[in-house]
Amino acid sequence: MNLQQLRPVRETVRCGFNLTEVARRLHTSQPGISRQIRELETELGVPIFARAGKRLLGLTEPGRKVLPLVERMLENAVNLKRCGDEFALQGHGTLTISTTHTQARYLLPRVVRDFRQAHDGVVLHIHQGAPQHVAQMLRSGDADIGIATDILTSYEDLVTLPCYRWSYCAVVPHGHALADGQPLTLERLAAFPLISYDAAYTGRTHIDEAFRQQGLVPNFIILAMNADVIKTYVELDMGVGIVASMAMEGRSAGDLVAVDASHLFEGNVTHIAVRRSAFLRAYEFDFITQFAPQLTRDVIEQAMHSAEPAA
Amino acid sequence: MNLQQLRPVRETVRCGFNLTEVARRLHTSQPGISRQIRELETELGVPIFARAGKRLLGLTEPGRKVLPLVERMLENAVNLKRCGDEFALQGHGTLTISTTHTQARYLLPRVVRDFRQAHDGVVLHIHQGAPQHVAQMLRSGDADIGIATDILTSYEDLVTLPCYRWSYCAVVPHGHALADGQPLTLERLAAFPLISYDAAYTGRTHIDEAFRQQGLVPNFIILAMNADVIKTYVELDMGVGIVASMAMEGRSAGDLVAVDASHLFEGNVTHIAVRRSAFLRAYEFDFITQFAPQLTRDVIEQAMHSAEPAA
DNA sequence: TATCCTTACGGAATTCGTAAGCATG
DNA sequence: CATGCTTACGAATTCCGTAAGGATA
Numbered sequence: 001m002n003l004q005q006l007r008p009v010r011e012t013v014r015c016g017f018n019l020t021e022v023a024r025r026l027h028t029s030q031p032g033i034s035r036q037i038r039e040l041e042t043e044l045g046v047p048i049f050a051r052a053g054k055r056l057l058g059l060t061e062p063g064r065k066v067l068p069l070v071e072r073m074l075e076n077a078v079n080l081k082r083c084g085d086e087f088a089l090q091g092h093g094t095l096t097i098s099t100t101h102t103q104a105r106y107l108l109p110r111v112v113r114d115f116r117q118a119h120d121g122v123v124l125h126i127h128q129g130a131p132q133h134v135a136q137m138l139r140s141g142d143a144d145i146g147i148a149t150d151i152l153t154s155y156e157d158l159v160t161l162p163c164y165r166w167s168y169c170a171v172v173p174h175g176h177a178l179a180d181g182q183p184l185t186l187e188r189l190a191a192f193p194l195i196s197y198d199a200a201y202t203g204r205t206h207i208d209e210a211f212r213q214q215g216l217v218p219n220f221i222i223l224a225m226n227a228d229v230i231k232t233y234v235e236l237d238m239g240v241g242i243v244a245s246m247a248m249e250g251r252s253a254g255d256l257v258a259v260d261a262s263h264l265f266e267g268n269v270t271h272i273a274v275r276r277s278a279f280l281r282a283y284e285f286d287f288i289t290q291f292a293p294q295l296t297r298d299v300i301e302q303a304m305h306s307a308e309p310a311a
Numbered sequence: 312m313n314l315q316q317l318r319p320v321r322e323t324v325r326c327g328f329n330l331t332e333v334a335r336r337l338h339t340s341q342p343g344i345s346r347q348i349r350e351l352e353t354e355l356g357v358p359i360f361a362r363a364g365k366r367l368l369g370l371t372e373p374g375r376k377v378l379p380l381v382e383r384m385l386e387n388a389v390n391l392k393r394c395g396d397e398f399a400l401q402g403h404g405t406l407t408i409s410t411t412h413t414q415a416r417y418l419l420p421r422v423v424r425d426f427r428q429a430h431d432g433v434v435l436h437i438h439q440g441a442p443q444h445v446a447q448m449l450r451s452g453d454a455d456i457g458i459a460t461d462i463l464t465s466y467e468d469l470v471t472l473p474c475y476r477w478s479y480c481a482v483v484p485h486g487h488a489l490a491d492g493q494p495l496t497l498e499r500l501a502a503f504p505l506i507s508y509d510a511a512y513t514g515r516t517h518i519d520e521a522f523r524q525q526g527l528v529p530n531f532i533i534l535a536m537n538a539d540v541i542k543t544y545v546e547l548d549m550g551v552g553i554v555a556s557m558a559m560e561g562r563s564a565g566d567l568v569a570v571d572a573s574h575l576f577e578g579n580v581t582h583i584a585v586r587r588s589a590f591l592r593a594y595e596f597d598f599i600t601q602f603a604p605q606l607t608r609d610v611i612e613q614a615m616h617s618a619e620p621a622a
Numbered sequence: 623t624a625t626c627c628t629t630a631c632g633g634a635a636t637t638c639g640t641a642a643g644c645a646t647g
Numbered sequence: 648c649a650t651g652c653t654t655a656c657g658a659a660t661t662c663c664g665t666a667a668g669g670a671t672a
Contacts, residue, residue: 001314001388004637020651029639034652044395054645054652062398069391069590076387077312080380084355087373279380306617315662331626340664345627365627365670 003077005040006070008033009048013067014140017049017056072277078141079279086281092121093281098134098143099126100201101226103270106246108147111291118290119283130200130225138273144284146273147291153271159304160273163292167262168207169248171234171241178240179257186264190216193239195230198223206266207242231256244268276304314388316351317381319344320359324378325451328360328367383588389452390590397592403432404592409445409454410437411512412537414581417557419458422602429601430594441511441536449584455595457584458602464582470615471584474603478573479518480559482545482552489551490568497525497575504532504550506541517577518553542567555579587615 008022012033015021019037023030041048048063049056059067085093099108104126112124127134127143131150137143138158146158153160170189172178178188190211197204211218221239224230227247234241235255248258272288272295274280285297319333323344326332330348334341352359359374360367370378396404410419415437423435438445438454442461448454449469457469464471481500483489489499501522508515522529532550535541538558545552546566559569583599583606585591596608 001392003312003314018651030651031640031653032638034654035638038653044392045399046395051652052646055647055650056652062395065398066391066394069387069394073384073387073391076380076384080377080384081312081355083377083380084357084373087376088356329626341626342628342665343663345629346663349628362627363671366625366672367627 001040001043002036003074005036005043006074008036009040009067009070010074012037012049012056013059017058019056075141075275075277079277082279082281089121091119091283093283094123094125095145095284095287096125096127096137096143097145097147097287098137099128099147100131100134100149101128101228102149102244102247103147104128105226105228106244106249107270107291111287114290115283115287118286122283132200135273138275141275144274144278144280145287147270148273149268149270157276158273159276159300160271161288161292161295161300161303163270163272163295165267165269167245167267168242168265169245169261170259171231171243171248171256172259173234173237174255174257176240176257178259184259184261184264186211186214186216189240189242189261189264190218193219193221194242195222195224195233195239196220196242197230198225201225206268210265274300274304278304280304312351312354313347314385316347316354317385319347320351320378320381321385323348323360323367324370328369330367386452386586386588390588393590393592400432402430402594404594405434405436406456406595406598407436407438407448407454408456408458408598409448410439410458411442411445411460412439412539413460413555413558414458415439416537416539417555417560418581418602422598425601426594426598429597433594443511446584449586452586455585455589455591456598458581459584460579460581468587469584470587470611471582472599472603472606472611472614474581474583474606476578476580478556478578479553479576480556480572481570482542482554482559482567483570484545484548485566485568487551487568489570495570495572495575497522497527500551500553500572500575501527501529504530505553506533506535506544506550507531507553508541509534509536512536517579521576585611585615589615591615 007026008019011022011025012019015025019033020030023033026033037049044062044066046062046066047060048066050058050060050063097108108126112126115122116124127137129137131148134143134146134148135155135158138146139155147163170178170184178184178192182188196207199205208218222230222233224233227241227243230241230243231247233239242261245258245260245262248256272291274284274288280300285300288295288300289297318337319330322333322336323330326336330344331341334344337344348360355373355377357373357377358371359377361369361371361374408419419437423437426433427435438448440448442459445454445457445459446466446469449457450466458474481489481495489495489503493499507518510516519529533541533544535544538552538554541552541554542558544550553572556569556571556573559567583602585595585599591611596611599606599611600608
């Protein structure tokens with residue numbers, strides 16, 4: 001058996017069973033891929049892929065059983081390499097974070113600054129995307145650490161740790177009727193055209209839920225993907241923005257005013273996640289602890305090695 | 312990286328860092344071993360073994376970190392192969408049980424008979440040894456399933472499941488003073504020369520403990536490794552035997568009489584164990600369930616995938 | 623001096639890419 | 648006929664065992 005034979009198998013599934021594309025992705029020839037797959041199949045004694053004539057259709061029953069083991073194997077190989085690198089490169093390395101806009105824009109800068117100071121040999125990649133994209137990057141091994149709200153909790157192969165709780169605030173232009181110092185209510189909010197996050201993002205469900213429970217129908221006129229866009233439209237006086245409160249920290253001095261709305265909507269919890277079976281390098285532990293101080297190395301390791309809280 | 316490079320590393324540790332012996336054990340040449348180790352070290356970029364000149368002394372610090380990953384990798388390779396075999400051989404295969412004498416002699420026969428009936432293509436190996444030997448065979452991958460009392464509980468890489476509780480009985484020749492129908496007491500027992508298990512076996516600690524707590528000093532004249540030996544000496548009228556009660560089931564009709572002692576000594580629990588990261592074939596689940604009906608496939612899988620009950 | 627690891631070298635086996643073949647939508 | 652997988656073949660590489668070398672107890 002050979003690790004060379006495993007990569008094509010994993011990639012074939014990811015590429016929708018098109019060997020030509022697998023070859024392209026793995027930078028090798030298509031017959032090579034074809035052969036390695038068949039070699040593994042002969043060695044294991046079972047067909048992994050279902051074929052119609054010369055075309056691959058999907059996984060066979062043994063294939064479905066074998067695939068997770070193949071993936072585990074490949075992940076172990078990466079872990080082994082990483083473990084070596086940690087000592088070999090002594091603090092140098094790469095760290096890929098996948099996260100949503102809100103985190104990347106408002107929470108990470110401080111953490112990243114401190115992290116760079118402590119680990120100036122580590123090259124940091126920060127990917128930004130929708131929460132489910134974050135999860136996918138983590139699971140495929142394209143990212144080491146994922147930071148997002150909610151969504152990450154549902155995957156068994158990820159370990160998801162709560163970091164902190166946050167809530168929303170309304171954003172209005174200076175002198176707006178809602179900035180009169182009176183406490184905000186859902187009724188008052190619903191009277192204005194609203195601008196907030198698109199449904200796929202940042203716990204929008206909690207916003208909708210709050211209005212629904214009060215029997216109110218909010219008038220969302222723009223659904224944006226991040227707070228910067230929302231604020232831009234608010235500045236154009238197109239409506240009242242509802243954004244994560246950290247997007248307005250230290251911003252009330254500008255043209256916009258933040259009005260606390262934490263009592264109106266259920267709070268969201270930002271989570272940080274890693275692959276359960278990943279080998280974390282020392283600086284990865286450091287990063288996580290810097291992002292959420294209560295998540296010390298011990299806490300993280302314990303969470304990774306313990307089971308799901310009721311699967 | 313290559314699986315060929317990993318095996319020598321694991322074996323080197325097991326052989327006490329003697330490459331010549333590693334080569335012998337892996338049926339290859341010594342320079343080959345030497346090279347593969349160095350190749351892996353170069354690829355990882357760190358030395359795995361500490362060397363004094365040309366001699367290997369032990370693991371380096373990176374080596375200690377790398378070793379468990381190497382072992383996991385090799386185990387995964389075995390799992391993958393097994394997974395294939397399960398489909399390819401359709402019910403054929405091998406099952407290696409490592410267990411203590413008491414289990415092998417008195418409990419397993421019934422289970423093995425039923426198992427063979429259900430899986431006549433599976434070749435069954437039954438190894439017998441001391442409890443710690445059982446654990447060792449399991450951990451090294453030389454056995455698939457281990458059955459023993461107590462000891463197995465302490466390893467993190469093993470999943471240990473309780474099967475049933477048992478206790479002791481005294482064994483005396485027909486017409487012996489202790490076979491008078493009166494309930495047995497520790498005092499009465501201590502008055503006779505005793506024959507029981509060697510300290511390394513089958514929960515001897517509970518026997519010693521019971522006497523100690525009553526301030527009695529039992530007079531053990533023979534410490535044997537299994538009940539058959541003990542019974543032989545009892546038949547020669549050399550003393551009173553104390554054996555696991557299942558060793559006397561359906562035996563009171565012979566020359567020997569069993570006298571219940573379950574109220575005198577704390578009960579022992581027989582455990583069944585597998586490697587936590589093993590891939591269990593269908594017939595392995597079957598075997599376990601046949602040995603302990605409450606251990607269904609679901610129960611076993613849940614235990615394997617969940618964490619230790621407080622590490 | 624015996625043990626034990628490394629280096630050197632050459633033959634064997636494996637690997638891999640190109641080119642051609644063939645089935646299918 | 649375009650796409651997609653397999654087969655065929657030859658070059659390049661890798662692998663591996665034998666033999667010699669050198670260090671250490």
